[in-house]
Amino acid sequence: MLVTDFDYELPEELIAQQPPSERSGARMLLVDRNTGHWQDSAFQHLPEQLREGDLLVLNNSRVIPARLYGRRVDTASGIEHTGRIEVFLTTQRSEWEWEVLVKPGRKVQPGTQLVFGAGDLHAEVLDRGEFGERTLRFQPVPDFFAALEALGRIPLPPYIHRGEKDADSDRERYQTVFAEDRGSVAAPTAGLHFTPEILDRIRQRGVEVAYVTLHVGLGTFQPVRVERLEDIHLHTERYTLPEATATALNAARREGRRIVAAGTTTVRTLEHCALLGEEFTPHAGSTNIFISPGFRFRAVNALLTNFHLPQSTLLMLVSAFAGQDHVLAAYRHAVAERYRFFSYGDCMFLS
Incomplete structure (x- = not known):
């Protein structure tokens, strides 16, 4: 299959630039993955789409303020250059x-020394990769993440436009309400819709709630640069499957x-772990699993997800789950009905 098989027309004005005024206020498109039938709804009605006994699994990774601005230091003289270097962890x-990704890359070569803030952080460039990596x-500092919280900025996706004065306006809104384990450079955006009240309603319906951690990495921001799906290789991301979640998954399966x-992100974690053995076992590891049409799902039976970029690996995953024709037809309907797209946009529930 070709990457261009997963294209669709999206008017730029449908790319959500701000989150809904209410966290749980998004629209939700219900899609039957067997028939392709869709129905317009709202995220507020997600609890009614769940069944008693369902196991809902969420990604509790927390976004770090991964965008830093530093200066080069002359290694011989110790003099700092005035030009600003952007570093994206x-x-x-x-x-x-x-x-990391750096800009401008031509000024940041192996051996370059960088300083951030008023000398709060210092770093040396060890190696160089492709595409600005x-x-x-x-x-070492006493508390690296405390320094990062003070110096860094939330790394919003490039299609969300903010001036530098507004850079921190998303610091909490671009987190899920259950975010705990810090390490992501992008939010697991389907989780942004949940509120404590929605989660309470879900539990009251007899739905079990469990958590995994997958730290969203570089692959979220990198475009697909090959033509064929078989040539796609994702960056590795770290995950954790806790003991309580492994127990809950095994019980739900039985x-x-x-x-x-x-x-x-939750799908990729669960399906990677399902490939490791007949039962889920608690552990931590890393995965670069790429899910595309033809993949056999071993764990996930229903999926809540936002609308994804054209020709993206995430759209390929959703197409693998619900069928390429069904998904692209649902996307065309969402465009026609003026749904909001991407990280701060509306969502789909595929069952």
Whole structure:
């Protein structure tokens, strides 16, 4: 299959620039993945779409303020250059080493020394990759993430436009209400719709709620640069499957209850873990699983997800779950009905 097989026309004005005024105020398109039938609804009605005994799984990763602005330091003289260097943390490789994107890349070569804030953080460029990727090693500090919270900015996707004065207006809104384990550079956006009240209503219907962690990485921001699906290779992302969630998943499977995933990150975590053995076992690891049409789902029975970019791997995953023709037809309906798209947009429930 070709990447262009997953294209669709999207008017730019349908790309949501702001979240809904109420966190749970999004519209929701219901799609029957067997028939392709759709129905317009609202996220507020998600609890009624769930069944007693369902297991709802959410990604509790927390977004870090991963966009830093620093300055180069002359290694011989110690003099700082005045030009600003943008550093976007994408994946933590070890306690002090990170994979990053840098701009302008031509000024940031291996051996370059960088300083951030008033000397709060220092880093050295170790290695260079493709498309502006670099490996940075930070000098140890007492609390790296505290420094990051003070210096960094929330890394909104490039299709959300903010002036620098408004850069921190999304610091809490671009987090799920259940975000705990910090490490993502993009929000698991299907989870943004949930409120404590919605979760209470879901539990009151006899639905079990469990959590996994997948730290969303570089792949969320990188466009697909190949023509064929078989040539796509995703970046590796770290995940954790807790013991309580593994137990809940095994029980749901044995008892024939639905496993409902909130978001494609949750799907990728569950399906990767399902490939490791007949039963789920608690552990932490990393995955670069790519799900496209033809994939056999072993864990997930229903999916809540936002609307994704044309020709994106996330749209391919949703098409694998519900059928390419059904999904693209539902997308055309969403465009015609003026749904809001992408991270701050509306959502679909596929069952």
